[in-house]
Amino acid sequence: MNLKTIxxxxxxxxLCPCLALAAQLPVxxxxxxxxxxxxxxxxxxxxANMLDEKSATMWVEGEGSAGLGKYISVKxxxxxxxxxxxxxxxxxxDNDFWKRHNRVKALELKFPDFTSERVELKDVMEPxxxxxxxxxxxxxxxxxxxxxxxxxxxxxxxxxxxxFFDSKGPQGHLEGLxxxxxxxxxxxxxxxxxxxxxDGWFDTYWVNGPGSGADDHIDIDLGGSKxxxxxxxxxxxxxxESFFNGSNRARKVKLRFSDGxxxxxxxxxxxxxQEFALSSVRASSVQISFAGIIKGASNSDFYVGEVRFWE
Ligand SMILES: [Ca+2]
Ligand SMILES: [Ca+2]
Numbered sequence: 001m002n003l004k005t006i007x008x009x010x011x012x013x014x015l016c017p018c019l020a021l022a023a024q025l026p027v028x029x030x031x032x033x034x035x036x037x038x039x040x041x042x043x044x045x046x047x048a049n050m051l052d053e054k055s056a057t058m059w060v061e062g063e064g065s066a067g068l069g070k071y072i073s074v075k076x077x078x079x080x081x082x083x084x085x086x087x088x089x090x091x092x093x094d095n096d097f098w099k100r101h102n103r104v105k106a107l108e109l110k111f112p113d114f115t116s117e118r119v120e121l122k123d124v125m126e127p128x129x130x131x132x133x134x135x136x137x138x139x140x141x142x143x144x145x146x147x148x149x150x151x152x153x154x155x156x157x158x159x160x161x162x163x164f165f166d167s168k169g170p171q172g173h174l175e176g177l178x179x180x181x182x183x184x185x186x187x188x189x190x191x192x193x194x195x196x197x198x199d200g201w202f203d204t205y206w207v208n209g210p211g212s213g214a215d216d217h218i219d220i221d222l223g224g225s226k227x228x229x230x231x232x233x234x235x236x237x238x239x240x241e242s243f244f245n246g247s248n249r250a251r252k253v254k255l256r257f258s259d260g261x262x263x264x265x266x267x268x269x270x271x272x273x274q275e276f277a278l279s280s281v282r283a284s285s286v287q288i289s290f291a292g293i294i295k296g297a298s299n300s301d302f303y304v305g306e307v308r309f310w311e
Pocket of ligand 1: 160
């Protein structure tokens with residue numbers, strides 16, 4: 001196991017505490033026989049980018065063509081019951097970039113027992129959950145690019161994220177949450193609105209409006225009454241260490257649940273997602289506020305990348 005492989009496994013394990021319960025299948029190694037390298041910008045569009053839960057990182061095939069016939073090779077940590085996979089086909093930075101790149105139209109999954117299955121994707125900027133005709137007991141799979149929707153600018157086919165599941169998945173953190181906030185940093189493109197804390201990407205952020213963040217709150221609608229057991233949050237701009245230190249963070253996070261109860265947690269002043277076990281509580285919404293604000297070195301913008309809840 002090389003260092004990169006270990007990093008991928010660790011990243012997946014840290015992001016998915018639910019793994020012990022299966023549902024999402026841990027990937028031990030991901031590679032491709034075609035990778036785009038932008039030497040000028042020093043960017044490698046490597047396959048591990050599909051596992052990092054970031055919208056601005058992706059795998060891109062490195063051919064002059066659209067890369068048809070090239071493949072992604074996935075090795076699981078053990079033998080798994082592969083039943084479904086979820087794919088973010090194309091470049092998910094924003095709608096403009098999504099249209100400019102090729103999108104995936106058809107894939108062929110080849111299994112170690114020499115069987116295969118072709119699947120078709122819609123041309124929509126949304127994750128697509130694909131169920132296999134029958135679940136396969138495998139420790140690896142190869143995924144071939146078979147067809148594409150043509151981008152308006154670049155003949156590059158991108159995949160931003162991939163997830164694999166057994167028949168029980170997806171069964172991780174709650175999905176389909178909505179969020180509003182007491183304020184947000186206003187720019188033309190609505191880059192920093194509250195919905196960014198529940199969009200699944202660690203590299204998209206809610207940023208507060210005026211003030212340090214101490215007077216702000218985020219309201220999460222859970223989409224129904226849920227029995228909550230666990231909570232995770234990513235506070236601060238974690239794009240780089242200097243961005244992280246440059247902006248405001250917080251020492252404490254407080255959750256006020258729709259039943260009126262509250263729970264507070266101490267935050268470490270470090271980039272990345274932090275997880276907490278909740279005292280069991282049933283709620284349909286949660287208001288999140290912050291205390292113990294740490295001043296940024298270069299600005300007083302308060303960032304939150306993601307908020308997650310588990311039943
Ligand atoms: Ca990514
Ligand atoms: Ca986000």
